[in-house]
Amino acid sequence: MPTIKILPHAEYCPDGRQVSAPAGTSICEALLDNGVEIEHACDMVCACTTCHVIIRAGGRTLSEMEEGEEDMLDRAWGLEPDSRLSCQAILGQGDVTIEIPKYSINHAREKN
Secondary structure (H helix, E strand, C coil): CCEEEECCECCCECCCEEEECCCCCEHHHHHHHCCCCCCCCCCCCCCCCCCEEEEEECHHHCCCCCHHHHHHHCCCCCCCCCEEECCCCECCCCCEEEECCCCCHHHHHHHC
């Protein structure tokens, strides 16, 4: 069963965390199932960017990005080359390390 290493995030997991989930599970589902309450405003249908994560290691073990995810990611706050929507990034057999950005587009709007 693959492991997701979550780097520390002040709100969602201040000390960082590791969770395991079966291959075929989205990163978002795995986090939520293990008590990491990542935002997912569109209920995981690839219609927002609130579940944006940055893959720091193991990205090649995830499902390939589809066009809809690519288009949606263009709207994400803090976009990086290894960004994914956690609701669309499906675990394969390998471990991954992720970083949850400091802000989502919702947080950025609230702060303005």
